[in-house]
Every structure is written in C-alpha cells, then in structure tokens.
Amino acid sequence: MRILVTGGAGFIGSAFVRNVIADAYPGLEGAEVVVLDKLTYAGNLANLESVADSDRYSFEQGDICDPELTAKLVGNADAVVHFAAESHVDRSILGGADFVMTNVLGTQTLLQAALNTKLQKFVHVSTDEVYGSIDEGSWDEQQPLQPNSPYSASKAGSDLIALAYARTHGLPVSITRCSNNYGPYQFPEKVIPLFVTNLIDGRSVPLYGEGxxxxxxxxxxxxxxxxxLVLGGGRPGEVYNIGGGTELTNAELTYRLIEATGRDESSIERIPDPRGGGHDKRYSVDISKIHDELGYSPQVPFEQGLTDTIAWYVDHRDWWEPLKARSVIDR
Incomplete structure (x- = not known):
C-alpha cells in the first residue's frame, strides 16, 4: 500500500508517518509513505529525520491547493491521510484568510483529485472544535456543528465538503475528530510546549482569565x-471521535506543569482572554463509536504521557529553540 500523508512534517502527521514506517499499525505493515507538506512555519523536516533514509518514505514539498500536484500524488496513492491544515485559533483570529484557503479549498482540491483515481480510502483528520462548546456531557458524532472561531469554522467547512464528496460521489472518505493533542515535536505555540519551554527557561506562562x-x-x-484504525476499517461517509479521556481546566493543567518543572505560582501571568467568543468553555467527545466499531481506547496514561513529554522538551532544546525564536505568538 502507498499512503499519501498531507501535512506529514507537522506534529501529528509526522508521528503517524514515523509509526507507519516502524510497522506499528496492524494491517499497514510494509506500507510506503509519501509526505506532501508546504513546510510553513509548523512544518519541520527535522520531525522526519528518523525515517528519512527509509526506502519506504519520500517527501514532496508543495501546496494542497495545487490541483496539478495533488492530481499527480493522489493518482499514485492507494490511500490519503489528510492532516494538512492551519490549526491555531489565535492565528485565525489575527487573520482568517489562510485558514479558509488551506483548510477548505485545500481539502476540496484533494477530494477532487481523489475522484479521478481508484483510491481505496481517504481519511480526513479534523477536530472536536467544530462542535463548538458543551457545558456538560459529551458530543457524539451526530452533534450539529457550531464552530466559534475562524479556525474551527474552516475545519467544519472542510468536514462538510468531505462528507458531500462521500455522499454525492461515493468517495471512500472517513472523518476523525480529535480532542487536544500533546506529545513530542509539537510546535511551541501550543499550550503545553509553550508553557513547558517557558517554565524550564525561568519565564512566566500566560493563563487566560481564571483558566x-x-x-x-x-x-x-x-x-x-x-x-x-479508521484507515483500516472505518466506514465511508462516517465520522469518528477520538478522545483521550482526561479533562482538565487550563488552570489545573498549568499547575501540573508548574509542579513538574519545579516552579511555583509566581510563574503564572494572568491575562485577559484575547479570543472573546472564540475561546470555547469546554470540549468533550464521546468515543463510543470508534471503541465499539474499531476497538479504540486511549492507551497512554495522562500522567505518564505528560511526564515523558516534559522530559522530551528538556532533552531537545536544539529542536524547539529555533522554532520558538521565530514564532509570532510567543510570550
């Protein structure tokens, strides 16, 4: 099998690529991976150094909005896993045009390219933020989409286009909607790597409001x-929530990070929330569907995962320092 992975030099996409090349997923052993990435600020070939010499890996720099390039690459693939997206809420509030262009038009361009091939599967990777905010309980996949930021609105638009291609054209598209990710190689504008790297450098961390x-x-x-699992057995035209099962307030997360890095409450800088209505109060996804159909359940305990993630950033200063130095949204 040959898998085209868009956005494969980013945080989540590169983790998927590394694991495929390592034969970590049953049913995908021996698969070849072609990464398509524009290498914008969050794309980093250093994330793929460990697989760069594999004869099952190749890289193509380019834009998912390019119809000729996508037609060529999708035409040579058996499956597409589509990670490529602009994904930061604060950046989308500063300017939404890039989010609409990449997330909506880019997804449509890939889907259109897939129509002209015998593609076995197209997995569109989305976010729980398309659901909006929920005060109690958890969203299942039937929840109406009520996005509140330009980022989540652009992702909701891409989801609907993907579902339209599945229903109108019979394209074998499945959608995943995940909760907040964390782990190694995450770009240091996101909350956990931003806070960890600030704290180990003796700097303050910005906590919006009361957290x-x-x-x-x-x-x-x-x-x-x-x-x-969705790539291997997800039903076409269906949406699957993927959650981690650990809900924390931002304040609770901040105090855990402070304790883990040996700092104290004086490291917290409380600031007004710049997101206004775009900063949703609570996210929570129901993962019953992917559990019952495909056998998914989270395997990494949060405490262990967080400890390992902090240790990774402590040990990989050479990876994150250059990225943080040029990050627009750094504090």
Missing part, C-alpha cells in the same frame, strides 16, 4: 493509532 476552560487531553500516539 476555567476545560479540554480533553489526547496523547499524539493514541490519536495516530485511532487514525490508523
């Missing part, structure tokens, strides 16, 4: 394993 917003935390290895 009451709640997120469900999912280790990237669990997320990618869920994606592999």
């Amino acid at each position: 009451a917003n709640v997120r469900d935390w999912l280790h990237v290895e669990d997320h990618c394993r869920g994606i592999a």
